[in-house]
Structures are given as C-alpha cells and as structure tokens.
Amino acid sequence: MWRPEPSDADLPVRIAEAGLDRDVLLAAYRRMCLIRVFEEAVRSRYWIGKTSTFNMAAEPIRGELHLAIGHEAVAVGVCALLGDADAVVSTHRAHHHALAKGVDPGRLAAEMFGKATGLCRGKGGEMHLFARNKRFLNSGIVGASYPQAAGAAFSFQRQGNRNLAVAFSGEGAANHGTFSETLNAAALWQLPLVIVIEDNLYADATPKWAAQAVNQQFQRAQSHNVPAYLVDGMDVIDVHAAARRAVDRARDGYGPTVIEAVCYRYRGHFEGDPENYRTREEVELWQRLDPIPRLADRLRRLGWADDATLTGLREAAAHDAVQAVRFAEDSPPPEPVEALAGVFA
Amino acid sequence: MWRPEPSDADLPVRIAEAGLDRDVLLAAYRRMCLIRVFEEAVRSRYWIGKTSTFNMAAEPIRGELHLAIGHEAVAVGVCALLGDADAVVSTHRAHHHALAKGVDPGRLAAEMFGKATGLCRGKGGEMHLFARNKRFLNSGIVGASYPQAAGAAFSFQRQGNRNLAVAFSGEGAANHGTFSETLNAAALWQLPLVIVIEDNLYADATPKWAAQAVNQQFQRAQSHNVPAYLVDGMDVIDVHAAARRAVDRARDGYGPTVIEAVCYRYRGHFEGDPENYRTREEVELWQRLDPIPRLADRLRRLGWADDATLTGLREAAAHDAVQAVRFAEDSPPPEPVEALAGVFA
Amino acid sequence: MLSGIAPAISEAIDQEMAGNPNVVVLGEDVTYWGAVFGFTAGLFQKYGRERVIDTPITEQTFMGMAVGAAATGLRPVVSLMFVDFLGTCFDQIYNHMAKNHYMSGGQFPMPVTIVTAVGGGYGDAGQHSELLYGLFGNVPGIKVVVPATAHDAKGLTATALADPNPVVIFGHKLLTGHPGVPFEGEEEDVPKDPYTIPFGQAAVRREGTDLTIIATALMVRRSLQAAARLAEHGISAEVIDVRTLVPLDIDTLVASARRTGRVLLVDEDYRSFGTTGELAFRIQAGAFDRLRAPIHRVAVPDVPIPFAEPLEQAVIPSVTRIVDAARALTGVPATAR
Amino acid sequence: MLSGIAPAISEAIDQEMAGNPNVVVLGEDVTYWGAVFGFTAGLFQKYGRERVIDTPITEQTFMGMAVGAAATGLRPVVSLMFVDFLGTCFDQIYNHMAKNHYMSGGQFPMPVTIVTAVGGGYGDAGQHSELLYGLFGNVPGIKVVVPATAHDAKGLTATALADPNPVVIFGHKLLTGHPGVPFEGEEEDVPKDPYTIPFGQAAVRREGTDLTIIATALMVRRSLQAAARLAEHGISAEVIDVRTLVPLDIDTLVASARRTGRVLLVDEDYRSFGTTGELAFRIQAGAFDRLRAPIHRVAVPDVPIPFAEPLEQAVIPSVTRIVDAARALTGVPATAR
Ligand SMILES: Cc1ncc(C[n+]2csc(CCOP(=O)(O)OP(=O)(O)O)c2C)c(N)n1
Ligand SMILES: Cc1ncc(C[n+]2csc(CCOP(=O)(O)OP(=O)(O)O)c2C)c(N)n1
Ligand SMILES: [Mg+2]
Ligand SMILES: [Mg+2]
Secondary structure, rough: OOOOOOOOHHHHHHHHHHOOOOOHHHHHHHHHHHHHHHHHHHHHHHOOOOOOEEEOOOOOOOOOOOOOOHHHHHHHHHHHOOOOOEEEEOOOOHHHHHHOOOOOOHHHHHOOOOOOOOOOOOOOOOOOOOHHHOOOOOOOOOOOOOHHOOOHHHHHHHHHHOEEEEEEEEEEHHHHHHHHHHHHHHHHHHHOOEEEEEEEEEEEEEHHHOOOOOOOOOHHOOOOOOOEEEEEEEOOHHHHHHHHHHHHHHHHHOOOEEEEEEEEOOOOOOOOOOOOOOOOOHHHHHHOOHHHHHHHHHHHOOOOHHHHHHHHHHHHHHHHHHHHHHHHHHHHOOOHHHHHHOOOO | OOOOOOOOOHHHHHHHHHOHHHHHHHHHHHHHHHHHHHHHHHHHHHHHOOOOOOOOEEEOOOOOOOOOOOHHHHHHHHHHOOOOOOEEEEEOOHHHHHHHHHHHHHHHHHOOOOOOOOOOOOOOOOOOOOEEEHHHOOOOOOHHHHHHHHHHHHHHHHHHOOOOEEEEOOHHHOOOHHHHHHHHHHHHHHOOOOEEEOOOOEEEEEHHHHHOOOOOHHHHHOOOOEEEEEEOOOHHHHHHHHHHHHHHHHHHHOEEEEEEOOOOOOHHHHHHOOOOOOHHHHHHHHHHOOOHHHHHHHHHHHOOOOOHHHHHHHHHHHHHHHHHHHHHHHHOOOHHHHHHHOOOO | EEEEEHHHHHHHHHHHEEEEEEEEEEEEOOOOOOOOOOOOOOOOHHHHHHHEEEEEEEEEHHHHHHHHHHHHOOEEEEEEEHHHHHOOOOOHHHHHHHHHHHHOOOOOOOOHHHHHHHHOOOOOOOOOOOHHHHHHHHOOOEEEOOOOOOOHHHHHHHHHHHHHOOOOEEEEHHOOOOEEEOOOOOOOOOOOOOOOOOOOOOOOEEOOOEEEEEEEEHHHHHHHHHHHHHHHHOOOEEEOOOOEEEOOHHHHHHHHHHHHHOEEEEEEEOOOOOHHHHHHOOOOHHHHHHHHOEEEEEEOOOOOOOOHHHHHHOOOOOOOHHHHHHHHHHOOOOOOO | OEOHHHHHHHHHHHHHHHHHHOOOEEOOOOOOOOOOOOOOOOHHHHOOOOOOEEEOOHHHHHHHHHHHHHOOOOEEEEEEEEHHHHHHHHHHHHHHOOOOHHHHOOOOOOOOOEEEEOOOOOOOOOOOOOOHHHHHHHHOOEEOOOOOOHHHHHHHHHHHHHHOEEEEEEEEHHHHOOEEEOOOOOOOOOOOOOOOOOOOOOOOOOOOOOOOEEEEHHHHHHHHHHEEEHHOOOOEEEEOOOOOEOOEEEEHHHHHHHHHOOOEEEEEOOOOOOOHHHHHHHHHHHHHHHHHOOOEEEEOOOOOOOOOHHHHHOOOHHHHHHHHHHHHHHHOOOOOO
C-alpha cells in the first residue's frame, strides 16, 4: 500500500474500505494532535536547564527522551481499533502508543517528570510506562515487546475471549531474534497478535541499509505464514485499513498479522542526538508528508471539517496536553523511602 | 530436490551435475561407513554398565550420547567440499561432522571416553569436540552454532582468503532467533557462510508439527535474500550437488547459502531416550532410505564398485573405528589436578 | 512414599492445576518427556496440550510469553530445561519478570514459577552441569528455591505457585529420582495432600556444637554424610539446609554460627562472586564477636565443569572434601585422601 | 590532558588498531555515535567500515560472531552498549567466550575485549543504569576491569587488548566525560604514548589508618570525597581502588584491612550475592585475627534502579551515605543527613 507520492483520487473508496467515518477520523485527528502537542510540551520542559550544556541529569525531566513526532498516525490508526481489555506492549519510544491507547495524559506526564502521581509512582520513567487499567506494558529493551505481547495473546486465547494483543516496535527491533521466534510461535498457535513495525529508517544512528539485508520485513513475516501489510505510516487511513483487517483476523481466531508502517521521526533518536547520520534535506523531505496536516487537508476536502472545527480539535488537544503537563509539574515527588518498597508483590 | 520416493533414472546426470566422480563417491562411501561403524562401536561401549539400570554416570562413557546414525550423508556430502582451513561449527550431535571434517577418530573417541589423549584432554566431552587443526568448533547450546560460524566467515572475509565457514544444526535449532539474526547478518555482509540444517523431524521429543508454523525453513532463508536448497539428506549425491553450489558461492564472495537436508535419526535423541513420541513403523519406513546401502547400490549400478570393493571399503572403515576405540580405551585418564588448569590462556 | 524431588514437584503442580484453570505449563519437551527430568511428568496426560505446551527451542520467547501471560491473568509455570541455558533468556527473566512489578509502581505482579534442572556429577560437562543460583540471587526481584528433599520440594513448589512473584525452583538432577542419573536422595514419606512450606525458613538437619555446615540441595546430603563421618572423628557438626536463598533465613544461620563459632559453607555453585560470599558477609555481620575462626568454604573452584570423571570429581564438592575442610576448620589436620 | 575514560579507552583501541590489522570493532552504533558514550569515538573516521562495523540490534549474534572470529585469527573489540542488555547475549559470553578455552583443552583462546557502559545517577531507570559486574565475576573465564580514572582506563584497555582471554571493561557513564551525562571525573595527564597497566593490582588512592574503604569505578571518586570529609571529623580513611575484580588483588586489600582493622565496601552493583560478599569473604579469610569490627558495606539495596531523582539518590551510594557508614563503623554516630 506504500506510495512514494501520496495520490488522493481514491480517497472516498479507501475510507469506505477502511470502515472509517467522520467521527472516527475527527477523533483520530484530535488524538494525533494530542500526541504531537503533548510531546512538544514535554520537549520544551525537557530542555529547561539543558540548553547551555546538555545534561540528561538536569531537572525537570531527567534521563532519555524518545519523541515519536512523525509516528502519530501509526499509533492512532492501530489503537483506534482497540479496547481497554486489549493489551499493548510498547518500546523505548512509547508516548504515542500510551496516549493512543487511552492512558491518562496527566499521569503519563507525571511519570516522565518523576512524580509520585506518575503511572508508576515515578519508578518507571518514560521507557517503563505501565498502565494496568489500559493493559499497557512497556520495556526499554529492544525486541522484548514481541514475546510479551504474544504471551498476552496466549492468555486471551486460553481465556476464550475476543481480546487481542499488539506489539509495537521499530524496524531495528525486527532484526532481533525475538521477531522471528515470536512470528513462529504466534503462527503455530494462531495467537490473536498484531505486530506493528514503525519503520522510520533508522535504529539509533544506524540506517536501515547498514542493518538489514532486505529492505522490508513483510517477507520475513510471510515466510512464517503470517500475513503482512506494508503501509504508509504517515497516512492514518492506510494504517487503519490494514489494522482493521489484522484486528478482525485476530479477534476471529485466525491468528497473527504484521503491519509494517513506513514513517519518519522528525526529531533525533532521543533529544540531544547529534543527528550526524542524516541530512537536514532528508528530514525536510519527509516533513512534506506530515500525517497531521495531511489528515486535516483530507477532512477539509471531504467536507467533514472546516477550519473552525479543526482549530477547535487542535485547541482541545492542546488544552489536554497543557493540563497534563501542569498536573505533572504540580505533583509532589515521591518520598525517598518509597525506593525500597515494591520489589516483591 | 526432495523426492518422496527415490527414483534413480537420472542418476548419471545428477552425478555429473554435482561434479562427482568415482573417487569422490568411493571416498564418501568409506567415510559414511566410518561414521556408522564408529558410532555403533561407541554405542556398544556406552551401554556397558548401563544395561541393567541405565545410568549416565556409568563408565566407560559418561554423560549424554547423541548419535547421528542416519545423518551420515549430510555431514559427508557437505564436508567433502571443505579443506582444513575451512571452519565447521557443530552442535550437540557432532560426531559425524567431526569425522566428516577429518578430525582424528582416535582422539575423538578418547574425548568421549574422557581420556587425557582426547581432543580436549577429556575436558570437553561429546558436546564440546574441538579440533584446532581442522578448524572444528562445537557447542551444546542449541542455536549457538550459527553466529559463531558467521564470525569465522567474517574472519575469512576480512583476511581476504577463500575459506568458508559451515554451521550445522538441527531443524529445531532453526526456530531459535539466532537463525534469522545470522541470516540477516550474513546476507547483509555477504559472508562466506553455509548453514546446513539437518531436518530429522524431531527436536528432542518434540515433533516438527508442534514447533514450527511452516513445514520447512528454506522460505525463511529466502526472505533474508539467502538462497536455500531443500535436499534429500539421505542421498549423498543430492546433498553434494547443493553443497557444491553453496560452497562455490561462498568462496567466490557471493555470500551465504542455506541447505536444508531432510534426514532421519534412527536412534533416539540420545541413548536412553524412551522414544515415546514416534512409532516403530515410522522408524522402519525411514530405514528403507538408509543412505549407506543406497549409495552402495548406486555404486554397483554405475559399475564403479563391485561387492569386493565395497566390502573392502567397509572393512577399512571398521578397522579405523576399531583402532580409534581401542586407542581411547587404552589411553590414560587425565590427572585430577588438570581440572584446575586452563580457564585462562 | 516418593523417591526424588521431580515427582514431588510435578505433584505440587498437578494439585495446583486441578484447582486453578489459569495455571499453564510452558517449555521444551514438557509433554512426552516431562521436562527431561520429570518435573512436569504426567501433567500432559492429565491436562492435555491446552495447558501443557511444548514450545519451540526459543527460551527468550517463551520466557517473554510468560511475562505477558502473567500480566493478563495466567499463572505460567515455565520449564528452563537446564539452568545452563539461562544465557539465552536471562533478559526476559531479570529485566522484565523480575523488574516489572517494581518498575510499574506495583501494577503488574509477575506470578511466574520457573523450574530448572541443575547440577553435575554424571558427565554432562561444561554447558549442562551448573547451578548458577547465585546469578539469580544477585539480581533483585526473583525468589530462589533450592530444595534438598522431596518433602521440601513439594511444599516449596506449592508456596511458589501461590506466590505473586517470580520464583525459580532449582531442582538438582541427582535428587530428581529420574532414572538415567544417579540418585543421592532417599525414599521419603511425602503427604499426598497439598501442603506448603514457607519461604525463608532454613532447616537444621543435624544439630552439632563444633561447627556449622551450611549447604543447599545435593550438598545438604553430602554434608550430612560428612557430618556422620566427622562424628566418628569426634567432631560434632551442625548441618543447615538453607532451602531458599531469596528470601534468606539469616537468623537461623547466624544463631548457629554464634553457637558453634565456626562456619563451613558448602556450595556446588561457582566459588567466587556468588552465594558463599554473600552468606559469609551476612554471617560475619551477625556473628562477628562469636566467630572463633575465619569462615571457610568448599565450592566449585571457578572452573567450568569438566567432562572426564576424575576431573569432574576434582571440582564438585565431595563428602571427603567437606570432611577435610571441616577438620581443617576445627583444627584437626586433613587426611591425605 | 584527557577528560574522562571514554577518550582514554578509544585512544587505547586506536593505538592497538594502528599496529594490528586483526583488531576489528563490532557493535551497535559504533560508527557515528562511537558506541553512544564515546568508547569507540573517532575509530570509524580513521579505519572505516571495514574495521569498525555497526551491527543490527542482535547482541547474541554479534557476540557469537566474536567467538567465531576470535577462533579464526581476528581480535574483536565488541561494544555492549549498556551492560543492562547482557541478558540478550549472556549465553555467547559466559557459555562460549568464557568456556571455549577450557573446554577445548586449551586449543581455542578467546581474545575478545568487550566494552560496556555501566552505572546510573542521571535518570535512565531500571533497564539502563546497572553495573552487573558481579554476574561476570561469578562465572569462570572472564576478566573484569572496572577503571576509575582515564589513566587506568587507557592502560587497562591496552592490557585487555594484549590479553588472549575475554576481558570486559566496565566504563562508568559518569566517568566517561561524554557530554550529556554528568561528569564526576577530572582532567588528567594521560600519556599520549601507549602503555599498559597490569591486571590484578589494586591502587591505594589515599592512605589512612582508621578504616579501609574499598571501591570500584565511580565509587572510588565518591569514597575519596567521603574520605576528605571524614578527615574533617578526625577519621583517617584509606581508600583502595580495586581496578580489576578478576583477577583480584586480594593481597593489597587484606594488607590494608590488617592495618586498619576496619573495612567498608562501597559498591554500586546490587548488594546481595555479588561483589561485596566476595570481597568480604576473602578479607575475613585473610585478616580475621586483625578485624576489629564486622565488615560493612554500602551498595544498591537489592532494588531495580528507580527513575525519579529522589528515589534514585536513595539507592545509589552517595558521599553522604559512605561518610555515615564509615562513621558508624569507626564508632562515631552517623549524622542525621
Ligand atoms: C537489546 C537492546 N539493544 C540495544 C538497545 C539500545 N537501543 C535503544 S533504541 C535502539 C534503536 C531502536 O531502533 P528501532 O527499533 O528502529 O526503533 P526506533 O528508535 O527507530 O523507533 C537501540 C539500539 C536496547 N535498548 N536494547
Ligand atoms: C538453548 C538450548 N535449549 C535447549 C537445549 C536442549 N536441547 C538439546 S538438543 C535439543 C533438540 C535439538 O533439536 P534439533 O535442533 O532438531 O537437533 P537434533 O537433535 O534433532 O539433531 C534440545 C532442545 C539446548 N541444548 N540449548
Ligand atoms: Mg527505527
Ligand atoms: Mg531435529
């Protein structure tokens, strides 16, 4: 489904095929805006105290910060089809997945700020965002999300419900042995699993060409008898169309699917990344495909939203993001003694 | 190239295609016989002291014993094309690979008997058969052979010689993540590597159908851009034909190849295996395809050997095996104090 | 009557499975072979492939599946066939199973029980003869169970299966009772009905006054034999079975050390940077003023387990070496043996 | 003049690569990013992709490749980006790299040098802040290098690269000098010319008479600061930098312990079943009759490293906690801080 240049002549057909309607698309637009504004807000806070010399240890947000700006359509296109009982296992780049899955933005931000009100009471940080009420799990270890999501899918299958599990990962992670091991297990046992690869062309500073013998992953999936879709990850409609088939297939008991979504991260791997491995021109080229204005254009063209509506949605999203960050900033830090509690349940 | 029932009408053509001649085939026959007789001899010694109650700790051969009876054609078909400077990395089932690679049978047997004259002075045992002069490496950890062979191939590539490395493994090992990781790396860097999968339908007590979503592995290789041959592993000519292409490709700098050889182990996974996972009938069915009499028949049919020649080769092989076991039996055990030496070089 | 810890462990799993449909067994060869040494023997016949599942040879994936399954309502029992294979899946164990409860601020307990076969002495060489429980004890979040008797094995397994945390049960092969390997255990009267044994309670297996021998698993057996021999020499040895390394019943160990004033640690794991060091630290911290001699240890002298019989016997602690060390510690010169 | 161990390590690698064409550098992001913290910075620019190779994210495969490459004439230097990832490749490290020489009866030395980033204190949380050298020390066949200064880092790396055995160099992030993380080291006069520092020689960084503080890497720095503060309180602390845990210079540690009679172990690794226990065992074995108090320790209290600043500070040993422990050990009550 990947197109080098977007052509929209067939838009209505594609929307119909994807089972989308105005409400879903407006909600998706708002959610994508929320992710974008949330991450921008967090980014601005992150750089406080780090501008003269960049030092990860500086407050108010410490540690690494992996932004997903440019990946919003993938997270939203997939998670729009999930309910709270479905599981998502995410990676080091997790904010967009958490927000798309419906995790509370305030508690999310508070976790990143290391506050007692954070999702994990400040113990996890941005690579360890857990939210039990949304069945959201996370790991900072590349490749670890696949088997864990397969395990959740295995649970659902044993429990006989229609839930499914989604593993998100980057394209770099798909080179890890867990990818093929999980494909085999999921296909063997027909687990209700969807693996979503956000192919943003880089793993850290390593471009795809230096790490992969073949340019795409979907053949690997197919060689395990797992159907796979290569989609335009900057196009929420394209993502949604593939995700719907994958999710239906999983819920109906037919087994796993891989969605390989080509997208781009506009920021560095993490904040502070020297980005010496790619050119400014490349980034700008991809900026022309920004999934958020692209969806706005389409909503306008379809007559499903005018400027005022879109502005309203953006402002509502911005409001949510601002509230979330304010909640985080206003929250108290955890008590030091908390550090010693909770190793065992 | 896999045929459910062997048909030999095209035998001369296939032999020519495989680049085989009388001398090579007679040598292969003798080598296959050596492996068979050697393993039978070791087996008979292994069961001494273990017949009334099976106890792995009983002398003269302790521990596990993984025989490869039925796999001879794969080892010999591939290793016939290798020189001493080429590397082989083997697995828990290693005797046939070692003998095919030219490792000294006496020192091999002595290692299995735990003697000071063993390849590894009795420190390794049958899952750790190392022979530096033949560049033979070994591991008892399933899946570990792939990256190690890739590392040797990487050496040869860096050193600019025409050597290659071969990783042997079972079909069960190919489900391990190292298989796809190594395929990707080897294809990416065009390493002179040949991966040989001995698909004997079982991994321990687990049949293929319970462990693999797809019945064969070659598609997995191809999805990484690695050419793969599915061959009749009970037919040394078929194995040799594929191996020749793979070896030439590697030496000429064109990169890795996978050879998937369907074969069968006539004995249990290890001696003492209750074999409650397969039927006697299945074993007998496969016995009709025994690679050794099959090759003998053909040599006779081609007029390349009469009964006397074949008997002579078998007897020579038996003599070598007997000598090897005698050498092992006559050798002294290592001194206990040796146990403390040699952790570091 | 039961011979060996393997049937005891499988019985405990069986009794838990009967009442709790969320318990599933995952691992290599857990069906036909009962996880090779019998820890899961009989379960497949009773519960079928729906609940007793052979996996492909993919340790990191089935351990990772256990993490995801435990987070969503199942109670996985996972077989790691030999502990020596931990290197292929340690990430899922120590970085996820062990940390997720803490890192999630308490949201995701990880009720997973891992059963693994450990130990040497029958010629399985360097990659199939290790103990390695020290590694598991070193990283936070994992309970470490090291049974020495079938009775303990059953009760501790039942406790593990009721524990909301990751627990690893280290089943020593020479105590399993599995035909094919030597058996150093004995026939025991193990109650058929379910029962539990709490974690963190060491057992004094033999009382004594001259020195305290502290051991786990197979080494408890050998220490008891050594104690019997020492008695012939007029040395009264107390023998303590640690039973669980995490949590550790340091009080019992310290109390005994204070009484006898001499401690010999006997361990089949590697000597350095592991279990004996930790026990020594804690004992000297608690019994410093009562120790009459430095703490001694007998353990595997930091070499891989070699294959040949004389070599293997030279590195795995034997009754003789325990006796000799105890005699040296109590001032009686070691015999030439 | 050099600031930090990262440029010191990359300089040592560079000097070895210049003379030995068999040295290759393998790992994730070793080119553009110099292995993130700079351990391989500049090498790609000088030696190109032929000898400095970015790998896919496949730790077990590139560690396995190092095993095969070392067996066939290359001298791999491998980056394990963060030590926390060891669980994804420990099998190739401890079961093969560490054992092949022994198991092969001496046929296959494994000349591999692994460089890995360790340590917390900047908010990288549970899966990116560990030390874990205790795990490597626990399994036989691996040398463990824990430099505290740029001078040592360069000399010890040069020694590692000349060693025919697997050596792991644990580079503490807060000593790397890499911008992006705090720097607790200092500018040092490091000779430009190649030099080596032998393994197994601890360094007395400060002499003292009241107690011996034994530490590694970052904790050496903090212990020295603590010693300065202790001096203000009239306590004279000797500070020893272990430098290499395997081999361990136990003589220097014991000699100091015998002199001062009091030992405080300071460690950023997990507290239990690891490094401090081992040091305690060996010191009590060698200095039993001279110890005036039980050996104390300050280490990470068996919890994963938490993210938030107050939590992280509560578990990683600080100068204040070292001071308090030293004062408690020498009989001066700890301050309320
Ligand atoms: C097992 C493991 N190896 C290495 C890393 C370090 N690391 C963190 S993110 C990353 C790159 C991931 O690339 P990709 O999967 O493409 O995701 P992206 O960052 O592009 O979203 C690496 C190598 C890690 N966290 N875990
Ligand atoms: C990592 C690892 N997991 C499990 C084992 C135990 N094991 C030894 S051989 C074997 C089966 C291997 O099957 P396959 O690869 O098909 O080879 P075969 O024995 O059939 O020749 C298993 C599971 C091991 N040695 N290493
Ligand atoms: Mg990427
Ligand atoms: Mg097989």
